[in-house]
Amino acid sequence: MNSFLDLVDRFASRQSAELAPDWRTRAGDPDSFSLHDAGSLKRVASRLGWRKPTDVGHRPRAHQFPLFMFDETEGWAIAEQFETVDAVRVVSPSFNGLREIQSGTRFYQPQLPQLNDRNQNERAINVFGRSLLLRKKVLFSAVVATVVVNLIALATSLFSMQVYDRVIPRSGFATLWVLTVGVVIALTLDFILRTTRSLMIEREAAKVDIEVSEVFFARSQAVRLDARPPSIGTMAAQIRGWEQIRGLLSSASLFLLADLPFAIFFIIVISWIGGPLALVPIVSFPLALILSWIFARLIKDDTAKAQANGNRKNGLLVEALDAAETIKANRGSWHMLARWNQLMEEVHLHEDGVKRWSSIANSLFGGLQQLAYVLIIAFGAILVSDGQMTPGALIACSIIAGRVNGPLLAQLPGLLVQWGYARSSLSGLDSLMRLPLDTAPDTEALRPAQLAPALQVSDLKFGYTAERPSVDVQRLEIRAGEKVGIIGGIGSGKSTLLRLLAGLYAPMEGQVRIGGLEMRQIAPDVLRRNIGYLPQDTRLLNGTMRENILMGLSDPGDDALMGVIDEIGLAQMVSSHPMGVDLPIAEGGRGLSGGQRTLTILTRLLLAEPQLWLLDEPTSNLDQATEARLVQSLRRRISPENTLILVTHRMNLLTLTNRLIVMNNGRIVMDGPTQAVLAKLREAQQPTQPTPPQPQPSPVKLATGA
Numbered sequence: 001m002n003s004f005l006d007l008v009d010r011f012a013s014r015q016s017a018e019l020a021p022d023w024r025t026r027a028g029d030p031d032s033f034s035l036h037d038a039g040s041l042k043r044v045a046s047r048l049g050w051r052k053p054t055d056v057g058h059r060p061r062a063h064q065f066p067l068f069m070f071d072e073t074e075g076w077a078i079a080e081q082f083e084t085v086d087a088v089r090v091v092s093p094s095f096n097g098l099r100e101i102q103s104g105t106r107f108y109q110p111q112l113p114q115l116n117d118r119n120q121n122e123r124a125i126n127v128f129g130r131s132l133l134l135r136k137k138v139l140f141s142a143v144v145a146t147v148v149v150n151l152i153a154l155a156t157s158l159f160s161m162q163v164y165d166r167v168i169p170r171s172g173f174a175t176l177w178v179l180t181v182g183v184v185i186a187l188t189l190d191f192i193l194r195t196t197r198s199l200m201i202e203r204e205a206a207k208v209d210i211e212v213s214e215v216f217f218a219r220s221q222a223v224r225l226d227a228r229p230p231s232i233g234t235m236a237a238q239i240r241g242w243e244q245i246r247g248l249l250s251s252a253s254l255f256l257l258a259d260l261p262f263a264i265f266f267i268i269v270i271s272w273i274g275g276p277l278a279l280v281p282i283v284s285f286p287l288a289l290i291l292s293w294i295f296a297r298l299i300k301d302d303t304a305k306a307q308a309n310g311n312r313k314n315g316l317l318v319e320a321l322d323a324a325e326t327i328k329a330n331r332g333s334w335h336m337l338a339r340w341n342q343l344m345e346e347v348h349l350h351e352d353g354v355k356r357w358s359s360i361a362n363s364l365f366g367g368l369q370q371l372a373y374v375l376i377i378a379f380g381a382i383l384v385s386d387g388q389m390t391p392g393a394l395i396a397c398s399i400i401a402g403r404v405n406g407p408l409l410a411q412l413p414g415l416l417v418q419w420g421y422a423r424s425s426l427s428g429l430d431s432l433m434r435l436p437l438d439t440a441p442d443t444e445a446l447r448p449a450q451l452a453p454a455l456q457v458s459d460l461k462f463g464y465t466a467e468r469p470s471v472d473v474q475r476l477e478i479r480a481g482e483k484v485g486i487i488g489g490i491g492s493g494k495s496t497l498l499r500l501l502a503g504l505y506a507p508m509e510g511q512v513r514i515g516g517l518e519m520r521q522i523a524p525d526v527l528r529r530n531i532g533y534l535p536q537d538t539r540l541l542n543g544t545m546r547e548n549i550l551m552g553l554s555d556p557g558d559d560a561l562m563g564v565i566d567e568i569g570l571a572q573m574v575s576s577h578p579m580g581v582d583l584p585i586a587e588g589g590r591g592l593s594g595g596q597r598t599l600t601i602l603t604r605l606l607l608a609e610p611q612l613w614l615l616d617e618p619t620s621n622l623d624q625a626t627e628a629r630l631v632q633s634l635r636r637r638i639s640p641e642n643t644l645i646l647v648t649h650r651m652n653l654l655t656l657t658n659r660l661i662v663m664n665n666g667r668i669v670m671d672g673p674t675q676a677v678l679a680k681l682r683e684a685q686q687p688t689q690p691t692p693p694q695p696q697p698s699p700v701k702l703a704t705g706a
């Protein structure tokens with residue numbers, strides 16, 4: 001154990017920040033950190049890929065605590081708050097108490113990764129806004145570059161004016177050379193500024209992309225399982241909506257928007273050079289803006305619908321690929337193809353609407369642009385012949401008016417279509433941000449050091465639909481160390497109850513407590529460390545077998561890993577593969593048999609050594625010999641203090657339990673010592689002598705083990 005790393009751990013826990021399970025390994029050699037080395041914090045941050053810690057300075061403000069604190073004599077500590085004007089309360093491995101602020105004391109705020117930001121009301125646009133605000137300096141430089149680029153554009157048009165009015169009439173070639181050289185220098189500067197501006201924006205947009213995608217990906221992971229939308233593919237497409245917004249951020253069209261305010265400046269310059277000639281852009285420019293607004297409203301519905309159908313299309317594609325076996329075996333290809341074609345038609349119906357308006361807008365804006373040019377020249381010709389302006393001024397005005405109407409009008413329709421799709425993506429992301437998360441909103445997650453594996457359920461109701469609860473349990477108490485089996489008919493709610501006890505689903509009504517604490521108040525990583533859950537449908541992830549086994553665990557070393565693999569019965573498969581435990585696993589665990597998948601996840605559970613074991617039909621895919629081996633292994637590994645809750649129909653597994661719960665229709669109908677409940681069930685199944693009709697059996701409540 002390294003004391004500096006312990007301090008980091010403690011700080012993260014104080015901040016309710018979840019560190020990666022293998023963060024200590026990734027931090028590298030523990031001896032490279034020391035409590036008396038000022039560089040330790042920066043080093044740990046850079047090795048773990050966090051942003052650089054913020055140097056708060058010599059005297060932090062009260063709301064900034066807790067902070068890391070360093071001074072040469074005492075080294076690192078966590079500063080919790082001011083105790084007096086000159087002293088703070090600190091926690092360090094060697095000392096808890098007051099520490100004076102010395103002249104050399106520095107305070108630092110580490111930038112811990114806040115993956116599961118629990119602000120449920122945050123809007124997606126704010127996620128982008130926050131990331132952009134971090135780049136204030138770059139944005140400011142881009143604005144300065146835009147100002148200079150526009151001034152240079154003005155300079156080139158004024159150059160034409162000078163040439164026509166001063167150089168040509170007087171053959172002033174000396175002036176011409178000076179002006180030309182000046183303009184060439186200005187154009188070179190313009191080229192450099194434009195290139196740097198777009199490179200700078202592209203680079204920052206890529207960083208924004210990484211930051212923002214991390215937020216949305218982490219958010220999608222933190223969504224409570226029972227709150228996820230029914231189609232995963234559609235949800236995936238919705239999450240990918242950030243790409244559309246990022247595309248808009250870095251697109252060349254955006255620079256055009258940055259140029260928009262300069263249109264007003266250019267109109268002022270035209271009125272200064274050409275007087276009443278400014279009337280043309282004064283009318284054409286707002287007209288273009290009004291037309292853009294109308295156009296944006298016209299395509300709003302179609303872009304939203306095309307986007308929504310596009311997301312559904314993605315959902316169908318994922319489903320078709322994922323369920324290929326079922327589809328092929330049942331000749332479902334035609335059915336899927338029909339659904340696909342229908343969706344494609346709907347997508348095109350709306351995309352066609354957008355394209356139609358977009359073509360109309362393109363022609364209209366192009367026409368407007370040319371009309372404005374013709375009017376400038378015609379009106380200008382009258383003013384020139386009236387002697388109200390020079391021909392040079394007319395040329396300059398026509399060039400400047402081109403800057404007002406030209407590229408802006410040409411690209412506005414494209415930009416508006418892009419914005420239409422980005423807006424629908426934003427609303428998709430907003431609905432993702434509103435989905436409930438694993439932890440209750442607006443509460444500080446609890447991180448108890450010890451969590452007794454005792455469960456209390458009271459007035460629990462849960463349903464996948466609001467109309468019919470799938471689980472309805474008034475009271476259930478499972479003490480630490482109990483070994484409980486759950487049986488019941490298909491669809492009786494066993495798996496759902498187990499997921500509720502694992503904290504993967506949140507009750508609609510009532511409470512589930514673990515170790516006396518409301519489950520949703522506990523930080524998810526603490527919960528996961530204490531609970532080992534084996535789902536009925538065991539899926540593995542694309543990667544190696546080692547990665548799948550060790551996911552979420554600190555590496556126990558190869559000896560321990562191989563020991564468990566051997567114990568559970570996977571050794572033969574692993575040793576017969578040339579890559580051993582690093583054998584590749586395809587998405588979902590394809591390439592392994594159902595039994596091998598289950599054993600892989602069980603290996604992880606055995607290594608995790610949880611306090612509370614929740615196993616859903618662990619042996620449904622196993623043969624008798626492997627099942628017997630697993631029962632032995634579980635008997636050995638699950639200590640008397642550990643709690644076991646097991647959903648099964650296999651008698652062999654029930655020998656692990658000393659209490660049995662029977663479920664029917666989401667309710668507990670029997671609960672008592674395993675043998676007594678089994679005897680009661682056997683009795684109920686005995687063929688009976690013909691007897692007069694009996695009333696419906698009421699739920700039998702045997703002596704509970706609780």
Ligand SMILES: Nc1ncnc2c1ncn2[C@@H]1O[C@H](COP(=O)(O)OP(=O)(O)OP(=O)(O)O)[C@@H](O)[C@H]1O
Nearest residue numbers: 464465470488489490491492493494495496497536
């Ligand atoms: N994802 C879901 N969406 C909607 N309803 C569901 C979902 N999962 C389960 N149900 C319904 O909830 C009820 C309880 O299902 P659950 O899977 O808990 O039963 P079970 O007792 O574990 O069944 P089995 O022994 O077949 O695994 C069933 O009526 C089922 O139809």
